[in-house]
Amino acid sequence: MSHLSFERLAALADEQPTSEENTHLTQCADCAREREAHRSLLTMAGTERDALGLPLTRWDSLSARLREEGLMAGSGKHEAGRGSRLPLGASHWMLQVAAALLLVAGGVALGRKSTGATVLPGITDGARAGQSANVRGGAPDSLPTTFASLDEATRWKNFYSEGYQRALAFLAQNDSAGQPAGTPAVMKTRLAALDKVTKMMQEALSDAPSDPVINDFYLNSFGQREATLRQLNNALPQNVRLNSF
C-alpha cells in the first residue's frame, strides 16, 4: 500500500483507520509518526479551549451600550421603580434641572438670609443654631450626631451643600489671591477648569451611576460651572452673552 495521504493522516487524528490502513500504519514508521503528530495537534487544540487572552470587552463601554439599549437599569426601560439611580447619558436634562434647582435653591436661600429668615424652609432649630454658629465663624455645634430619618439627613446634607456652594461663590467673588476679582479672564480660566472637572465627573458617573457621592460631586461641579457662567455673563458688556463655554 502507498503511504497515506496527508489529509487522511489528518483525519486519522480522531478517526479509526480501516484494517488496510491499520496494517500500513504498523509497518510504516513515517505514516505512524505523521499520525502521532496529528494526534498531538488535536490534543493541543483541545487544551486551547481553556486558553485565555487579553480581554476584548471593557465594562465601561459595554455598560454604556447596555444603558442605551435599555437593558440596564438607569435607562428608560428600567428606570421606573428604581429611583436610587441618577443616570447620565439618557437623562442629561435631569442633571441640568437638578443643577438649576440647586442654583435656584441657593438664590432663594440667599434671599431668605438677607431678610433675616432661615436659609432653608422647614429646617430644624438645630440647623438654625448651626447656621448661626457658622455665621459667628465657629463650627456648627448643633449638628446632630445621628439622624432620625433619611429626610432629616437629606435636609442637613442639602443645607451644608448649599452653604458650601455659597461660600465658594463668595470666595470666588472676593478672594482672588492677588488676581483681579471677578474679571472675565479669571472666570474663563475657572470655567475651563470646571469643564475638565465636569468631564471627569461624567466619566466617574459612568462607572458608578448610583454612587451618591459621585452624583453630588457631579452636581456640585455642574452647578459651579453654571454659576460661573452666570457670573461671567454679568461681568461681560450687556450686549455680550454666553450660553455655553
Added chain:
Amino acid sequence: MENEKQTIQRAIQGDEAAMRSLWSRHAPHVDAVVRRLVGNDLDLAADIAQEVWIQIFRALPQYRGDSQFGTWAHRIAVNRTLNALRKTRRLAKIETDVEEDTAMVEPEPERALVMETIQNAATKLSPGARAVFMLHDVEGYTHEEIAERLGITSGGSKSQLFKARAKLRTLLAHLVDTPLRKDVKHVAPVF
C-alpha cells in the same frame, strides 16, 4: 453568597451589579471564543465581543437554566461571531476559500519559532478553515453542527477540517513532530 441563578434573575431586572458580575465571570471565555474565530483582527474581535454581550443580556430572559450559563453564553458567542463574520463577508466563500488557501503551504522555518500556539498558527488559515478547525477541534462541535451554522455540508466541513489540520501540522511542525524524511514520498505530498 448569592448563586448564579439569583445573579441572573437580578441581571434580567437590569441590575448593574448583577450584570457586571456575570460579565466578569464569563467574559474571559466569551472573549477567547470570539478571538479564536475572528483571528488576528483585534478591533473586529472587540466589536463582535461587545455585540455578543449585548445579545447575551438581550436573550437573558429566555435563558431557562437547562445548561450552565457559561455553556449557554458560549453558544451565543459562537453563533453571534459567525453571523458577524458572515456579515463582513469573511465566511462568504467558505468552500473556495479553503480550497485556495490550504492546498499548499510554503515552509517558513524562520517564522515557525514565532508561531508558538495554535491560535497564532490558525490566523494563517482562511477565515472559513479557521472557523471549521476552531469549532471542531477546539470547541468540540460536530460536523453536523458546524455544517448547520456555516451553511455547508458535513462532508464539506470534514474536508476543510482535514486540510486545515494539514496546514496547521506544517505550521506547528516544531511543536508536534520529528522531521519528515525527505526520501519518503506520500501519495498526496503537501510540502
